[in-house]
Amino acid sequence: MNSREIDAATAQLLQRYGFEDIPFEKLKQQMLRGELGEAQNRITGIVEPPEAGDLQALPPLGSDLRRALTERGQEAMRRGEVAAVILAGGMATRFGGVVKAAVEVLDGKSFLELKLEDVRAVAERADARIPVYLMSSFATDEAIRTMAEPLSTERVPIETFSQFISLRIAPDGALFRDESGALSPHAPGHGDLTFGLRRSGVLEAFRARGGRVLMMSNVDNLTATLDPAIIGAHLEFGAALTAEMAPKEPGDKGGAPARVDGRAQIVEAFRFPEDFDQERIPVFNTNTFVLDAAAIDAEFALTWFAVNKAVDGKPAIQFERLVGELTSFLDSAFLRVERHGPDARFQPIKTPEDMDKERPDIVKALKARGSL
Incomplete structure (x- = not known):
C-alpha cells in the first residue's frame, strides 16, 4: 500500500487503532x-450435527442444581475471579447512525447503562x-470512554479497550473510496476480542489480580x-470456553x-458446506461466551x-475475523439457554421495531433478576 494514498487524518486513525497488526497487504x-472469497470460506472437513452430549441445558430456575451453580458462580x-466484557464497537445505522451503546432503550437509559446496571x-x-x-471500535471509542467514565465505581470499575482497524478495498484491490473520495475504514469483527484484550494490557492486569x-x-x-449460574456452569464443565446456544x-x-472432523465447534452459517x-441443528450461537x-x-x-459489502451503492470488500472460531482452538462447552420467558437470554435489538416488540419481555426478565 502506497502511504501517499493515505491522508493524514486516516493515517492517524490507523496508527492509533493498530492497523500495523492487520496483515492487510497479505490479505489483499x-x-x-482468488484465495479468499465466498468459495474459500466454506469448511472442507467432515461436518456433522452435534452429538447428543455436546449440548447441555441450563438447569431451570428454582431447581436445586440451578441454586448450586448460582452459589458456585457467586x-x-x-474471590475476584470474574469480569464482564461488553462488545460496544457497533454503530446503530438503523437508529440514525449513532453509537449503538448510547441508544436509549428504557426510561431514558441506554443499552450500555442497562448492561452496567445489571453488573452492579x-x-x-x-x-x-x-x-x-x-x-x-475506532468509530465508538471516544463516545464509549466518555459514557463509561462517570459510571465506573469501586465495586464495578470500567475499562475500555478497542478493536483494531482496517481499510475496505475495491474488487480490483485498490483502496475503496466513498462518494466523497474519502477512504473507508472499518473494524475487522469481534474476532479482535482476544487480540485487543492482550494488546491493551487489560487481560494481563486482570489475570495479575487473580482473574x-x-x-x-x-x-x-x-x-x-x-x-x-452461567459462571457456575462454566466452572462445572471445566472447559476453556462455554458458548450459549438458543433454540x-x-x-x-447464524x-x-x-x-468438524469429530471436534465440536461453532460453524458460521456461511461456512457450512x-x-x-x-x-438439522436446532440451536444457534447467541454470541454470549x-x-x-x-x-x-x-x-x-x-x-x-x-466479506462483500455495498458502500454508497458500490461494491467493497473488507476483511473480518470472528470470535466464535475460538471454539475450534479451545476445549468448548455448549450451553442451551432459553429464548423467551423469565429465563430468556437472547433478545437482541437490531432495529426500532425489535425494540418495540421485545421491550415488554426484556423489562419483565430484568425485573425478575433484580437488574431493574
Missing part, C-alpha cells in the same frame, strides 16, 4: 489471487468487585445478563454448533474472511 494479495465472584446488581448481591471491560473468568456479551442483548426460530441465521442442511482468562491469553490463527 490472497484475495486478488463464590468465584467474591449482581456485584451487590454477591458482595463482589466485578470489573467491566468495554470493547469499542480467571470473563463473560462476553453484545451490548444490544440486554437479557444476556451476568448470571452467576432456532423461523428466519434465524453460527451453530457442529462437529452447500449441501449441509443447517436445519464465558472464557477462561488463561486459555485465551495466547495467539490464535483465526481465519480472515473477505
Whole structure:
C-alpha cells in the first residue's frame, strides 16, 4: 500500500487503532489471487450435527442444581475471579447512525447503562468487585470512554479497550473510496476480542489480580445478563470456553454448533458446506461466551474472511475475523439457554421495531433478576 494514498487524518486513525497488526497487504494479495472469497470460506472437513452430549441445558430456575451453580458462580465472584466484557464497537445505522451503546432503550437509559446496571446488581448481591471491560471500535471509542467514565465505581470499575482497524478495498484491490473520495475504514469483527484484550494490557492486569473468568456479551442483548449460574456452569464443565446456544426460530441465521472432523465447534452459517442442511441443528450461537482468562491469553490463527459489502451503492470488500472460531482452538462447552420467558437470554435489538416488540419481555426478565 502506497502511504501517499493515505491522508493524514486516516493515517492517524490507523496508527492509533493498530492497523500495523492487520496483515492487510497479505490479505489483499490472497484475495486478488482468488484465495479468499465466498468459495474459500466454506469448511472442507467432515461436518456433522452435534452429538447428543455436546449440548447441555441450563438447569431451570428454582431447581436445586440451578441454586448450586448460582452459589458456585457467586463464590468465584467474591474471590475476584470474574469480569464482564461488553462488545460496544457497533454503530446503530438503523437508529440514525449513532453509537449503538448510547441508544436509549428504557426510561431514558441506554443499552450500555442497562448492561452496567445489571453488573452492579449482581456485584451487590454477591458482595463482589466485578470489573467491566468495554470493547469499542475506532468509530465508538471516544463516545464509549466518555459514557463509561462517570459510571465506573469501586465495586464495578470500567475499562475500555478497542478493536483494531482496517481499510475496505475495491474488487480490483485498490483502496475503496466513498462518494466523497474519502477512504473507508472499518473494524475487522469481534474476532479482535482476544487480540485487543492482550494488546491493551487489560487481560494481563486482570489475570495479575487473580482473574480467571470473563463473560462476553453484545451490548444490544440486554437479557444476556451476568448470571452467576452461567459462571457456575462454566466452572462445572471445566472447559476453556462455554458458548450459549438458543433454540432456532423461523428466519434465524447464524453460527451453530457442529462437529468438524469429530471436534465440536461453532460453524458460521456461511461456512457450512452447500449441501449441509443447517436445519438439522436446532440451536444457534447467541454470541454470549464465558472464557477462561488463561486459555485465551495466547495467539490464535483465526481465519480472515473477505466479506462483500455495498458502500454508497458500490461494491467493497473488507476483511473480518470472528470470535466464535475460538471454539475450534479451545476445549468448548455448549450451553442451551432459553429464548423467551423469565429465563430468556437472547433478545437482541437490531432495529426500532425489535425494540418495540421485545421491550415488554426484556423489562419483565430484568425485573425478575433484580437488574431493574
